[in-house]
Amino acid sequence: MRASLGLTRKFEIGKVYLSNVTSASYSNTHEQYDVLRQRLETGSGSYSYNYNDLRSLTASRLGVIHNWQARLNDHSRIDFRNFLNQYGTDEVVRRTGLDYVQSGNGRERDNYALHYQSRTIYSGQLGGTHDVGAARNSTVTWATGYNYVFRDEPDYRRFRTGRDVPNPGEPQMPFRVEISQVGSQQDNSTYFSKLKENTYMASGQWEQRLTGRDSTRANQYKLRAGFYTEYKERNYASRFFSYVPGNEEFHNYDLDTLSIDKIFAPRNLDPKTGFVLKEGTTNFDSYRTDNTLVAGYLSAVAPISDRFSISGGVRLEYNRKFLRTGDSATPAYEEKRYFFLPSFAERHLQLQRP
Numbered sequence: 001m002r003a004s005l006g007l008t009r010k011f012e013i014g015k016v017y018l019s020n021v022t023s024a025s026y027s028n029t030h031e032q033y034d035v036l037r038q039r040l041e042t043g044s045g046s047y048s049y050n051y052n053d054l055r056s057l058t059a060s061r062l063g064v065i066h067n068w069q070a071r072l073n074d075h076s077r078i079d080f081r082n083f084l085n086q087y088g089t090d091e092v093v094r095r096t097g098l099d100y101v102q103s104g105n106g107r108e109r110d111n112y113a114l115h116y117q118s119r120t121i122y123s124g125q126l127g128g129t130h131d132v133g134a135a136r137n138s139t140v141t142w143a144t145g146y147n148y149v150f151r152d153e154p155d156y157r158r159f160r161t162g163r164d165v166p167n168p169g170e171p172q173m174p175f176r177v178e179i180s181q182v183g184s185q186q187d188n189s190t191y192f193s194k195l196k197e198n199t200y201m202a203s204g205q206w207e208q209r210l211t212g213r214d215s216t217r218a219n220q221y222k223l224r225a226g227f228y229t230e231y232k233e234r235n236y237a238s239r240f241f242s243y244v245p246g247n248e249e250f251h252n253y254d255l256d257t258l259s260i261d262k263i264f265a266p267r268n269l270d271p272k273t274g275f276v277l278k279e280g281t282t283n284f285d286s287y288r289t290d291n292t293l294v295a296g297y298l299s300a301v302a303p304i305s306d307r308f309s310i311s312g313g314v315r316l317e318y319n320r321k322f323l324r325t326g327d328s329a330t331p332a333y334e335e336k337r338y339f340f341l342p343s344f345a346e347r348h349l350q351l352q353r354p
Helices: 254-257
Strands: 001-013 015-038 047-073 077-101 107-132 137-159 161-164 190-209 221-245 277-279 286-303 309-323 334-348
Touching: none
Parallel strands: none
Antiparallel strands: 001 015, 015 047, 047 077, 077 107, 107 137, 107 161, 137 190, 190 221, 221 277, 221 286, 286 309, 309 334
């Protein structure tokens, strides 16, 4: 299902002209894929694995654009722009096929993954353009903005089952849930993660137009000076848990033959003879980082003729990166860099003869 709505309005409040553009879209889709995954060994051409993935995906998306413009007069306007996107996916994957790495005749697989993920993106900007001076030969532009990104994986579950391909004449054994002795994100695991990112920015520019070949703005000489600054911060954290034997010496291995819907029943969770839920998260599974960018520039544009113009300038930048993991014993990483970036360009236009 897909739906969209758009609205445009214009009106006046006193001497101020206001305009608004709003649009919203929504979609809810269901998709199914049949994917063949194969890997061959170099030289021999034999399979490392030969899988078939049946992937079912439900996705919901909401998008909103909400923009305003206020024209104060013929020489000044203010813009306010907003964008929001919300996206969520619910995915189930069943993998069947043969794995030839762990067994001579091959190991038959029947694996499952259940994954939900949501993402939120917002971007907002407030800015203005103003012609100043008695002759209106100067223009000031400015902008401030904020961006927000959020990603959430509240419960990513995976488990694997397998059985060896028998030799000719031997009976076929049932699938068994694969149990990791130390914990693994692939075997009977639940994974959680969250990521948040905030970005703040501000910029400004002064443009001075000088008398050129004529009075039109396109043919005037231009001097520009401006700045751009941005601060971005991100926080990420993840955890995972998996079922492992509580005590290998006294573990009841008959439990390992149970199907996935029975093997981890409450009666089988026992620190001595059954299973326990073990966390495999380390301090390196989370981090915090930020980045600061400050830049200033000077530039000039000279339209010499209708067919030839030159432009050039210089930009100075300062950038600082900072990264700290969740491990307090690991020193934080910090990098500071300065950049001097000159530029020069020529433009030639060739007029086509009729």
